Amino acid sequence: MIQKKLISLIFSLLIISIFSSCKKNNKEIKKSSSSEFTLYYNLAEELFEAEKYDSAYLYYNKAKSINDNLTNEQTIFCLFRMATIEQAKCDFSGSEATVIEAFKVSTSTVYNPNLYNMLGIAYEEQANFTDALKNYQMAYTATSDNQYKSIIKNNIGVVFIENKEFKKAIIKLSEVLQEKFVLKDKPTYAKVLDNLGYAYFKLNNPKAINHLTESLQIRDSIKDNYELIASYMHLSEYYLNSNPTLAQDFAQKAYNSATAINTPDDRIEAIKFQIASGNSNDVKKLALKQMGISDSINKVRQASKTQFAKIKYDFSIAQKESEKQKTQKQLYIILFFFASTIFLLIFFTIRSRNRRKLKTISYETETRISKRLHDELANDVFNALTYAETQDLQDSAKKEQLLENLDAIYTRTRNIAKENSDIDTGSNFQDNLQSMIASYISNDVNVLIQNQNTINWLSVKKEVKIAVYRTLQELLVNMKKHSQCSVVVIRFENTKKEIIINYSDNGIGTSEMLKFKNGLQNAENRILAIKGTLTFETESGKGFKAQIIVPE
Known part of the structure; x- marks a missing residue:
């Protein structure tokens, strides 16, 4: 019974601390340079405020998985929200893993008090009281806020109750009850008073009834319907042996309140006290009701756990595939540029070689033509000029000889030109x-x-x-x-x-x-x-x- 009351206490007080320490960071998160992150984050926040936790969880996971432009604070906050949702759905092992992941990526101490506190809750709900106490104490040391210190001390006191260390619980809760913040805040004062009264009850201390009754009166006066369930069940347990009828009455009130605000865990707890304080005719009917509610809760919670695990797994697979495609794309780009570089290198090498070759061929051709002109025509041209200067060209025979020589020179010149033409x-x-x-x-x-x-x-x-x-x-x-x-x-x-x-x-x-x-x-x-x-x-x-x- 303390377990369920503890959850309501911790969560209501924890949310106060979350928003007192995180709202400033929250505003900066919304100014993120990553438009994709902002889209997912804002949608997750809207769903969270609307208590659509399953969908909110999905988009927080998507938001925190965008790592390129995501700051460390943004990652931590998304993981913090995811752990909160997991605890709200009673997936405490999943919450533990999420908080540990947050610690691994954290480079700041801003969130440490909240993260240690959540880890303490996760361990406590798994009956690991040693680690729960250790993390609550670390949360207490990590914060300088007196209000939050009071919350942590109360949580430590409740761990002592869970671990049946009632004297330690009384010492710790008595300290909390005298703190200024607790004295001024009626809901908090009533919670601590109820916890202290329950610890006295477990030691058969007569102070118990006064504390439990006063807490009930305060909660009733401020219409704190959720916390009234804890008071009703504590009083039902208190009167279980001394006044079964009154115990039955308080158990029924607890059941009605739990039904009204739809808290199935508290309904099961209330039924237990109804069975314990009721007559034998009601036992079978109440037991069947308890089993039905318990089965429904287990199915819903198992579905939530499976869904949260699937979201993380699917997104992990998607990320790996995305990274694989990204790596392949980068490899293709590198190979493309490498191949392009090799191609250009080969192209320019061949072009340069061909240009040199063409120059060589051109030079050799010019040299060959020059040599042929010199070897085959120079002497003939010189001889023709000498013949024309030294011979009497009025003589028709000599004139005809000169013309034949010139025609031979022309023919050979034409042949050389033809040999080297296109x-x-x-x-x-x-x-x-x-x-x-x-x-x-x-x-x-x-x-x-x-x-x-x-x-x-x-x-x-x-x-x-x-x-x-x-x-x-x-x-x-x-x-x-x-x-x-x-x-x-x-x-x-x-x-x-x-x-x-x-x-x-x-x-x-x-x-x-x-x-x-x-x-x-x-x-x-x-x-x-x-x-x-x-x-x-x-x-x-x-x-x-x-x-x-x-x-x-």
Whole structure:
């Protein structure tokens, strides 16, 4: 019976202390920079004030789980509210865990008195009186508020009663009864007086009835209907042996009051005294009523405990999943930037390499053209100028000779220009390639082309066409300079993946002929650049061979 009276006492006084010490922090919480937290918190507060505790609990849990912009005080306050709801629903083991969680994240002592007090309640309701007393004493030490100290001392006195240490309870409660705050506040004075009277009763001290009766009168005068239940049940227990009829009367009043304000625990307690003080005809009926109420309470409380645990578990799972997705997202972003960096690095490296390569090719081409102009034309131009200056051009034969020399210079200049001009890689490529090869046919050299029609040049990449064109051109130029051949054969072959071009001539074919391979270096580089191969084969007296293999 003391247990139920104690809960009402502690909760009514505790709420006073909560709001006296937390309202300032509460106002600052509402100014939170986190709009999501503010939304959940304000909704939880509205539900809490409306006594819709299950829903309030859900939103306090959501609010405190928003950690990014949540201050330590905000976390503690939400946990404090959740523990309060758990105790209101008699989930004292859950409340204990919640308060301990609050202590773990707390970096401030502002909430310590309230948290220690709540932990004391949780331990006391689980009959762990040693830890309950320890936490009440820590709460007493942690506060400097005299009003709150009186509340804690009263709670300590009630623990002594619960633990059947009635003499210690009388000493502690007698001290509380003389304190200014208690003397001025009628509801508090009546509570302490009732507790003290009950302790006297347990020691058969005659002072008990005066204290219990005075407490009842005060509560009745101020219409404290909730606390009247405790007075009725204490008096019922007091008269249980000496006056069963009066005990029955007080038990009935306790039951009626508990029913009126819907406190099922007190209804069960009242029924116990009705059974103890009633006649045998009423016992069975009252016992069944007690069992029905008790079963209903147990179902509701078990449902609440399960719901609170589920809320915490579900939210924990959701948080872990959210963290997992967040981590994956961050990993994807890191991988994306890493891949982008690698891609850009490769891109700029290749571009830089290609630019250097183009510059090298351009320089080599210019050097080659310059050398050819010097080797093939400079002397001829000089000789033509000398001839024009030294010969009588009035002589038609000499004039005709000069014109022939100039025409030869023009033809060779045009050939050099054509060899280094842009290549048409469109639909005319096959005709242009054939025309280029045919341009090397002369009275002394016959060039044969085999199977060129087997190649579908329209499906071949531009860079491959250019590489093939320039390589064959270079082979023919070197043939004309060095081979001393009379027949050249160029044979085309087409596989599903490659184009194979075999070049052969019946020239001198000595190993010395490979010295001119340096003249084919640009062509070889072109073939390698398109992932092809260019190989040479020569032997004295057996001509010269080359094979070009390029991807189609």
